Amino acid sequence: MSGVCLLKATTGIIAGAEPKLAHAILETYRRQAKLSLMSSVLQLWDDALAEEIEQHAVEIARGAGRILAGHFGKKIEVEFKDEHERDPVTAADKETQEYLTAEILKRFPEHGILGEEGTKEEKESEEPAKDILWVLDPLDGTTNFMNGLPVFASSIGVLYRGWPMAAALYLPWPTNDGGFVLHCHKGGGCFADDEPVKVYESDEPVPSRLIGVPGYFGVGQGFTGKLAGKAGEVRTTGSIAYELAMTARGVLQYAMFGAPRLWDMAGGALAVVEAGGTVMTRFRREKRWHPMGCLVPSWEEKTPTMKELRGWMAPLVVGNQKVAPMIADNVKRRFSLSSLIRKLTWPLRKRKKKPESKPETEPDAGSKT
Numbered sequence: 001m002s003g004v005c006l007l008k009a010t011t012g013i014i015a016g017a018e019p020k021l022a023h024a025i026l027e028t029y030r031r032q033a034k035l036s037l038m039s040s041v042l043q044l045w046d047d048a049l050a051e052e053i054e055q056h057a058v059e060i061a062r063g064a065g066r067i068l069a070g071h072f073g074k075k076i077e078v079e080f081k082d083e084h085e086r087d088p089v090t091a092a093d094k095e096t097q098e099y100l101t102a103e104i105l106k107r108f109p110e111h112g113i114l115g116e117e118g119t120k121e122e123k124e125s126e127e128p129a130k131d132i133l134w135v136l137d138p139l140d141g142t143t144n145f146m147n148g149l150p151v152f153a154s155s156i157g158v159l160y161r162g163w164p165m166a167a168a169l170y171l172p173w174p175t176n177d178g179g180f181v182l183h184c185h186k187g188g189g190c191f192a193d194d195e196p197v198k199v200y201e202s203d204e205p206v207p208s209r210l211i212g213v214p215g216y217f218g219v220g221q222g223f224t225g226k227l228a229g230k231a232g233e234v235r236t237t238g239s240i241a242y243e244l245a246m247t248a249r250g251v252l253q254y255a256m257f258g259a260p261r262l263w264d265m266a267g268g269a270l271a272v273v274e275a276g277g278t279v280m281t282r283f284r285r286e287k288r289w290h291p292m293g294c295l296v297p298s299w300e301e302k303t304p305t306m307k308e309l310r311g312w313m314a315p316l317v318v319g320n321q322k323v324a325p326m327i328a329d330n331v332k333r334r335f336s337l338s339s340l341i342r343k344l345t346w347p348l349r350k351r352k353k354k355p356e357s358k359p360e361t362e363p364d365a366g367s368k369t
Helices: 003-014 019-042 047-071 091-107 142-146 240-248 262-274 306-310 323-331 337-353
Strands: 078-080 088-090 112-115 132-140 153-160 163-172 179-185 190-192 210-212 233-235 252-257 277-281 316-320
Touching: 047 091, 047 132, 047 153, 047 163, 047 179, 088 091, 088 142, 091 112, 091 132, 091 153, 112 262, 112 306, 132 142, 132 240, 132 262, 153 240, 153 262, 163 240, 163 262, 179 262, 190 262, 210 240, 240 252, 240 262, 240 316, 252 323, 262 277, 262 316, 277 323, 316 323
Parallel strands: 112 132, 210 233, 210 252
Antiparallel strands: 078 088, 132 153, 153 163, 163 179, 179 190, 252 316, 277 316
16 A cells, blocks of 8 residues: 555544554554655665665775875874864874765765765755765774774765665775775675675674673663673774674674764664664664664655754664664663763763852851750
């Protein structure tokens, strides 16, 4: 049944229905409409286009890796995007993004580009996003990179109206070339160079296997029930894209992220899915975790601006199809963007609430002591 026919039928039935039945009918309609929309969106590109974009993304990502390898371990110019000097950007970030942007525009001049290291004008742009959008993080793990730790990634994710379509990520690795490119397109599987990769398969978390968690997340306090003390061996790498890639490759059995930006996750999240895994998320004002679909569900109603996409963030739990939902269900109260913000701003709020000292006064003569 088409969405229009289903809506007409629903309207007629609800008129005389009990409240609970009417609610159930509406929920059925919403699910059917969502599935219909998903089907129509995915049919708007064919496998040939997705595969072509993937191939170009692989070549471009490999070029980005060569630039980063040329800078790694050497003295490099560093600037900071914040007054506390905790958000660095290096000459390698800038050079890599310039290269990525130039290569994409040369090959696909009609496509849009959203890069982390944008100019001031780009960051404030109210221009509507183009249907096919390349989302770039030229160097995710900048602090590791500038300190000589080879744990970083250069991430490319390609979206069609918010739907992950293709991806390529360069990661340093002990190979003859010094690294590999993890790549995929929707429905085509995931590969490290030419080698197929799969997420780690298990029915529940394995205590001796590695997991990726944010540095602020206390695993001993964050899990309940049978997962307490058995969630896995904790690793915090300092790079979201790197941990997503390691989950797709089966090195990490699962990973959690509090509030990644679009450029942090657009490439790696699709890689996890194409490696046979699941990406659980929840958007603003949503209480329940759900498998990742369109990253911008409102796109069909109103095309977002580039500035709006820069503000995108959502928590993620990634892993195999059994473990990722299990982990999401066990951390849904503690592992949330709102709780993270409350935790980070607590010292500020504490200082604001601190009462002013009052001068001592003599007790009232008529009072009892």
